[in-house]
Each structure stands twice: as structure tokens, then as C-alpha cells.
Amino acid sequence: MDWLAHTFDGLLGLALLWLAWQAMHAPGLFRSVVSYMVFGLVMALIWVRLEAPDIALAEAAIGAGATGALLLSALARLKDGSDAGRLHWRHPAELVFWLPFAAVTALVLGLTAWQLPAPGLGVDVARTLGQSGVDNPVTAVLLNFRSFDTLLEIGVLLVGVVAIWSLGPAPSPIVPKMPSPALPALGRALFPVFVLAATYLLWRGSHAPGGAFQAGAVMGAGGILMVLAGARPWLTGEEQGPWRWLLSLGLVAMLAVAVAMAALAGTFFAYPPALAAPLILALEISAALSIALLMFAVYLCGRPPDHWEAED
Amino acid sequence: MTVVGVIGAALVVAGVPFFLFGTLGLLRLPDTYSRLHALAKGDNVGLGLVCLGLGLQSGSVLVTLKLLMIWVLMLIASATGAGLIARTALARGVKPHGL
Numbered sequence: 001m002d003w004l005a006h007t008f009d010g011l012l013g014l015a016l017l018w019l020a021w022q023a024m025h026a027p028g029l030f031r032s033v034v035s036y037m038v039f040g041l042v043m044a045l046i047w048v049r050l051e052a053p054d055i056a057l058a059e060a061a062i063g064a065g066a067t068g069a070l071l072l073s074a075l076a077r078l079k080d081g082s083d084a085g086r087l088h089w090r091h092p093a094e095l096v097f098w099l100p101f102a103a104v105t106a107l108v109l110g111l112t113a114w115q116l117p118a119p120g121l122g123v124d125v126a127r128t129l130g131q132s133g134v135d136n137p138v139t140a141v142l143l144n145f146r147s148f149d150t151l152l153e154i155g156v157l158l159v160g161v162v163a164i165w166s167l168g169p170a171p172s173p174i175v176p177k178m179p180s181p182a183l184p185a186l187g188r189a190l191f192p193v194f195v196l197a198a199t200y201l202l203w204r205g206s207h208a209p210g211g212a213f214q215a216g217a218v219m220g221a222g223g224i225l226m227v228l229a230g231a232r233p234w235l236t237g238e239e240q241g242p243w244r245w246l247l248s249l250g251l252v253a254m255l256a257v258a259v260a261m262a263a264l265a266g267t268f269f270a271y272p273p274a275l276a277a278p279l280i281l282a283l284e285i286s287a288a289l290s291i292a293l294l295m296f297a298v299y300l301c302g303r304p305p306d307h308w309e310a311e312d
Numbered sequence: 313m314t315v316v317g318v319i320g321a322a323l324v325v326a327g328v329p330f331f332l333f334g335t336l337g338l339l340r341l342p343d344t345y346s347r348l349h350a351l352a353k354g355d356n357v358g359l360g361l362v363c364l365g366l367g368l369q370s371g372s373v374l375v376t377l378k379l380l381m382i383w384v385l386m387l388i389a390s391a392t393g394a395g396l397i398a399r400t401a402l403a404r405g406v407k408p409h410g411l
Contacts, residue, residue: 179399182392193385 009049016042029078033071040064053209054138057201061217066295069224073301076176133276135207142211143280143287147254147269154250154287157294161247170302175228187229194222202288206277212250212284216291223296235297237306247297250290254283316368323365330358343409344401352394356387 019042022035040063047056125137125145132140142150178184198219205211227233234240235247257279258269265272271279313321337350363383367376 178396179403180392180396182395186388186392190385190388 009046012042012046012049016046029075033068033075036071037064037068040068054211054214057209057214058217061214061221062295065221066217066224066299069221070299073175073299077171077301131273131276133271133273133278133280134205136205136209136211138209139205139211139280139284142213143283144271144276147258147283150287151251151254151258154254154290154294157291157298158248158251161294161297164298164301165303168302170300170304172305174232174300174304178228184229187225191222191226194218194225198222198288198292202284205284206281212287213291215288217295219288219292220295220299223292224299227296227299232308233296233300233304235293236304241306246289247293248290250283250287253286257283316371320365320368323361323368325365327358327361327365330354330361334358344406345398345408348394348398352390356383356390359383359386 044060201210202215334354
């Protein structure tokens, strides 16, 4: 059955390349967006085949789900005919530059991948997993061994939201008029399932694939569905504005822990093994809350108004 | 292989043609509405059979229930999605084929 698995993997790889080409060069932005979403799903499948279920979960939830919703809603707000400004191959002579460029890039990437040390850092991670406070090596890397990278990732998300909100107010109406009452009803009915799934993913993160990013993405998608169902966010204004501090909760909590550890132990992000498990849990919960709200805040496409006008 | 395992494998194999014909319908039928009809029905039956078959093969009640829950969620989502696509197409003035 070995050849069957190889054929399947080969087909997945080819499909990925073809979808990437479609996402860039398909006629019409709609086809590009849909190709990009399918690209995310196939990418998730490939991560599963590479036995990296953590990344597969994140890719499916963020790459295909949240980003897809974002792109589709952006597409719906573009005026007709905005497709005309698309960049196509303007001149065959450009290929003289791009083909060698692509060939050299592929060669360098291939050589680099070839020279990576064979067992990687997996052995080291497995050896020190006992001191990390969690049983899932991915969570151990994300929130203990390489916490600094995670801090920067959450920081990038927060900066993205600040930039989007700074560009202008959220468009009004915030969602297109629903041609069917089914989606709002479904959104309301399914929201508890989203909360359940996100909590489950978060709880699993300490010992199995899952964790803050996956939980946050699922929760953010639930929030987007609630906005489509007619709910309105409460992140601005005088009364409920302070809730938007939750957006930076993940970053602030990670920084606070890092600085506290630096003061206690002398090293940035060096947890004492006894405290590692509760600290990682606290960081996971705050990061998941933040990521959920950040995903959702990005989807609003601008700063939400202080008071929501009644919409028909 | 146990009897349950054989039944599970048979259910998975029985589910495949539904996906196949659903996809064939998506590619060959003339308009949005009939394509949705083929997809939303065919794939859901196929997924139900595959989920049930995989659950039986897993030999665990918990896994079977989880797979069936995935199927139920998929049923709700695909029915809603298909309805939404059809109503949006209708609102945009896409005429059914032959009208």
C-alpha cells in the first residue's frame, strides 16, 4: 500500500501548486479567493500527512476559515470592475528576470532544506519535556522553550488590529443584508458549540495537539458568525470600551510573566520547573482570549462605532 | 477482521459513489441550483456512510459518537450554506436553467 500513500501525497502536492497558481492568476477575484481557501484546506491535509496535527488545526481554522471570511467580506465591499487593476503578466520579457529568479530561489531553498540536520531538535525537546510543565512538545516549544517567538506573534496580530482600526471606522452596514434567515439562526444556535470546541482545544493543548492559537481561531470564527447573526461588538465607547484591553491581554500577560521571571531568576522567560505548568496554563488562556478577539477585531475592517445605530 | 470491521469497511466503500456522483453533478449540471442540489444531498449521504463506517472500524463508542457529531454539524452547515448560496443567486437574478 506504500505506493498508494506516495501517489496520494504526490497528488496533494500537485494540487497545492495548482491552487497557488489559481489563487494568483485565476480570472476574477472571486475565483482567486475561493482557490486560496481551498489552498488552506489542502495545506491542512498536507500537514496531517506530515504528522503535524497542531499546524493542520491552525491552518484549517486560520488559513481557510478566518482568512477566507475576511477575504470574502472584503471582496463583497469592492466596487464592481475593481478587477481591472489586477496585475497580470504585462510583458513576456519580464520572464527573463522572473524565471531565473524563481529557479535560483528554489535551488537555494532546496539546498538549505537538504542541509538541515537530520534529527532536528526533536531529540532535545523530548529530553527536556519533563521540565517544561506540559506533555505536548508543540505547546512546550511555543510557550516555554521559544516563548519569545510566541510573544512576537501575538504582538504582530495586535499591531495588525491597531493598524486596521486606525485606518478608519468600520463600514456601515457592518454585514451585508442576509438573503436568508437560516444563517443568523444557525449562528445563534451553534455559538455554544464554538465555545465548547474552543475550550476543548485549549484544555487539550497541554497534552495533545491543540492550544491557544487553535482555540482562539475557533472562538474568533464563532464571533464572526455571531456578527453575521446580528450581534454587535462592544469594544468601543465609554461604557464598554475598557473591554478592548482584552485585545492586548495575551501580549501584556506574556510580557508581565517574562519580566517577572527576569526579576526572579535573572533570565527572560525562564520559568522555574515548579511554576511552569500553572504559568503556561495562564498564558494559554490569556493568549487564546486575545487571539479570539483579535481575529474578530480584524474582521470588523475598521474601528467599530461607539454606539450602534439600529439597523433594519 | 471482525464482522463489525467488515461492515464498517463496506459502509465506507458504499459512501464513495455518493461523493463521486455529487462531484459529477457539480461539474456537469447546467445551473447553480441543480449543482447545489447534487452536492448538498450526495455529499451528505456519502459523509454519513463514511463516518459511520470509520466509527464501526474504530471499535470505540466514543470515537463513533464524535464522528457522527461531525456528520450532524456538517449536515446543518451544508444545508444552511446551500440555502444561502441559492438565495443569494436568486437575489442577484441568476435564473434557473430552462426558465
